[in-house]
Amino acid sequence: MQMPKTNVTLPNVVNTATKERKKKRYTGVTIVYVGLIVYFIVIAYPLLWMIISSFKSTDEIFTHSWSMPHTWLIENYVTAWKSGISSYFLNSVIVTGASCFLTVLVSALGAYGLSRFEFQGKAFVLIICLGGLMLSPQVSLIPLYSIIQKLGIYNTHLALILPYVAYRIPLTILLIRAYFLSIPKELEEAARLDGCTSLGILFRIFIPMSTPILLTTTILTAYYTWNEFMFAIIFIDDDSLRTIPAGLMQFRDALQTDWGYY
Amino acid sequence: MLKRNKLTPYLYLLPAFAFLLLVYIPIFQNIWDSLYEWSTFSPDKVFVGIDNYVHLFKDPVFYQALKNNILYAVISIIFQVGGGLIVAAVLEDKLIRKFSPFFRTVYFLPVVVSMTVIALLFTFFYNPEVGLLNQMLKMIGLDSLAKPWLGDSNTAIYAVIAVSQWQSIGYIAMLYIVAIQKISPELYEAAEIDGANKFKMFFHITVPQTKEMTFVAVILTLTGAFTVFNEPYILTGGGPGTSSEVLSTYLYKTAFSKDMMGYASSIATVILIITLLISLVQMKAFKTGKEDA
Numbered sequence: 001m002q003m004p005k006t007n008v009t010l011p012n013v014v015n016t017a018t019k020e021r022k023k024k025r026y027t028g029v030t031i032v033y034v035g036l037i038v039y040f041i042v043i044a045y046p047l048l049w050m051i052i053s054s055f056k057s058t059d060e061i062f063t064h065s066w067s068m069p070h071t072w073l074i075e076n077y078v079t080a081w082k083s084g085i086s087s088y089f090l091n092s093v094i095v096t097g098a099s100c101f102l103t104v105l106v107s108a109l110g111a112y113g114l115s116r117f118e119f120q121g122k123a124f125v126l127i128i129c130l131g132g133l134m135l136s137p138q139v140s141l142i143p144l145y146s147i148i149q150k151l152g153i154y155n156t157h158l159a160l161i162l163p164y165v166a167y168r169i170p171l172t173i174l175l176i177r178a179y180f181l182s183i184p185k186e187l188e189e190a191a192r193l194d195g196c197t198s199l200g201i202l203f204r205i206f207i208p209m210s211t212p213i214l215l216t217t218t219i220l221t222a223y224y225t226w227n228e229f230m231f232a233i234i235f236i237d238d239d240s241l242r243t244i245p246a247g248l249m250q251f252r253d254a255l256q257t258d259w260g261y262y
Numbered sequence: 263m264l265k266r267n268k269l270t271p272y273l274y275l276l277p278a279f280a281f282l283l284l285v286y287i288p289i290f291q292n293i294w295d296s297l298y299e300w301s302t303f304s305p306d307k308v309f310v311g312i313d314n315y316v317h318l319f320k321d322p323v324f325y326q327a328l329k330n331n332i333l334y335a336v337i338s339i340i341f342q343v344g345g346g347l348i349v350a351a352v353l354e355d356k357l358i359r360k361f362s363p364f365f366r367t368v369y370f371l372p373v374v375v376s377m378t379v380i381a382l383l384f385t386f387f388y389n390p391e392v393g394l395l396n397q398m399l400k401m402i403g404l405d406s407l408a409k410p411w412l413g414d415s416n417t418a419i420y421a422v423i424a425v426s427q428w429q430s431i432g433y434i435a436m437l438y439i440v441a442i443q444k445i446s447p448e449l450y451e452a453a454e455i456d457g458a459n460k461f462k463m464f465f466h467i468t469v470p471q472t473k474e475m476t477f478v479a480v481i482l483t484l485t486g487a488f489t490v491f492n493e494p495y496i497l498t499g500g501g502p503g504t505s506s507e508v509l510s511t512y513l514y515k516t517a518f519s520k521d522m523m524g525y526a527s528s529i530a531t532v533i534l535i536i537t538l539l540i541s542l543v544q545m546k547a548f549k550t551g552k553e554d555a
Contacts (some may be wrong), residue, residue, distance in 0.1 A: 003470045020358075025357075026335070029357050032352055032355075032357075035352075036358070036361075036365055039369070040368055042428070043368055043369055043371065043428070043432070044368050046383055046384075047371060047372070047375070050379075059387075092351075106281060107277050107278065109277055109278065110278035110279075111276070112274055113270075113271040113272070113273075113274030114271075114275070117270065117271035117274075119268070119272065128286075129282075132285050133539070134537060134538070134541040135289060136533065136537050137489075138513060139288070139292060139533050139537070140288030140289055140292060141513065141517070141526055142288075142526055143287065143289075143291035143292050144284070144288045144292075144294060144482075145290035146302075147284070147287070151305060162281070162284060162339075166282060166283075167285060169278050173278060197405045227377060228374040229491070229492045229496075229512075230495075230510075231533050233513075234518065236417070245378040248378050249378070249496065258485060
């Protein structure tokens with residue numbers, strides 16, 4: 001507001017004022033950059049340290065924590081792989097793969113029912129889905145533990161897959177439903193006139209047209225199941241059936257100090 | 263719609279429903295269970311009414327755990343929501359924008375690394391003798407500050423909370439970046455013409471314009487703080503003593519180490535009530551938000 005006024009009467013003052021401003025701005029930007037870089041180091045250094053240390057021997061990690069490895073021990077990975085990671089990895093792949101497939105399939109069926117049909121109790125079903133989003137797994141831990149034992153699936157892959165799918169379905173259904181709602185009705189009607197059944201419409205029109213959301217939900221589910229920890233340590237007792245997060249804990253307890261294996 | 267079997271939609275929803283039973287049955291089962299005294303190995307359930315709750319509300323460990331959860335929530339809101347917003351605002355500023363994709367990616371990295379791995383990594387960082395944190399403090403001459411971070415009952419819970427902040431600030435910042443990008447640039451241009459500085463713009467444009475996201479972020483961090491399990495379980499196991507116990511780890515210990523299933527169920531009910539309260543606030547606020555718009 002005051003700038004134009006001074007501009008007319010005292011050009012010199014303005015000149016120094018803008019210079020001052022620019023100077024101020026540079027110091028400001030520098031301070032911000034220093035902050036950003038410090039935060040960058042705080043985040044990146046531990047991750048980098050972890051990768052570098054994975055090539056060191058246990059002794060070296062303790063004695064020369066900061067330096068580069070004396071010799072890069074690729075054997076660490078081989079040892080880790082042989083002493084159990086391979087089976088944890090396989091278990092994680094099985095559990096994640098099965099959970100993703102089931103979650104997306106069951107949710108796509110449910111979302112189709114919710115988005116393309118009018119029926120009694122639709123609002124209720126939506127509320128059930130929304131409610132499922134808000135319940136945390138901790139609350140149902142103990143009953144789920146007894147249910148799994150009663151079903152006779154305790155200590156099997158199914159003991160993880162079934163709860164994972166159950167907990168991922170609410171979010172996945174809602175996401176896929178929103179996408180299905182945007183698919184034009186005309187396509188469906190045309191297919192119906194050609195004699196396509198409703199199941200055929202789902203698999204020939206809706207699913208192929210929804211690959212982006214199906215991929216997104218698959219990734220979200222995979223991320224969740226791959227890293228899930230609490231169910232993984234409780235519902236599986238047998239070391240050979242553990243997934244990676246639970247297995248790593250086992251690793252720490254069994255080998256205690258072999259840090260290089262991480 | 264042509265003639266259709268009335269049952270068809272129900273058939274499509276049937277499999278999802280079957281799975282959702284696994285989510286809903288345990289919730290009610292849990293409340294029921296909390297009225298009994300029982301363990302996994304003895305088949306008898308003894309009805310004790312609200313005894314478990316009476317004990318729980320006299321249990322100092324329960325209050326310790328609850329206090330730690332509240333501490334978790336407060337610190338997480340300050341650092342993740344507050345810090346996340348500041349980081350996002352800085353990265354979206356046009357003076358920084360050139361490098362912001364780089365910083366953004368790095369800041370987001372911890373989110374994709376599994377908490378198990380992060381927690382194990384930090385157990386090493388906090389190690390009293392060889393841990394990098396203490397070595398660093400010694401290097402800059404602050405020997406007196408070096409301590410067994412996870413082994414000291416005064417610092418354990420803060421050390422655990424710090425790890426969660428380290429992982430999650432990037433996530434909240436990412437949410438805010440999306441929200442800030444939606445703000446019309448004209449608002450900032452107008453403010454600049456009026457001679458507003460960056461701080462003024464932040465408080466008068468960025469903060470109010472991202473109000474909705476702040477709300478989502480607060481709900482997310484609150485729910486996260488009251489259900490946190492992995493970090494305290496892996497880093498300290500609730501110790502030393504019970505100093506870093508949170509509700510979930512206490513629940514886990516009571517159920518699976520002490521085998522007091524009924525008592526553990528009553529802890530679970532408390533977690534349920536807390537999360538439901540948060541959800542209620544969320545739903546209510548969402549409704550009023552819609553009316554405003």
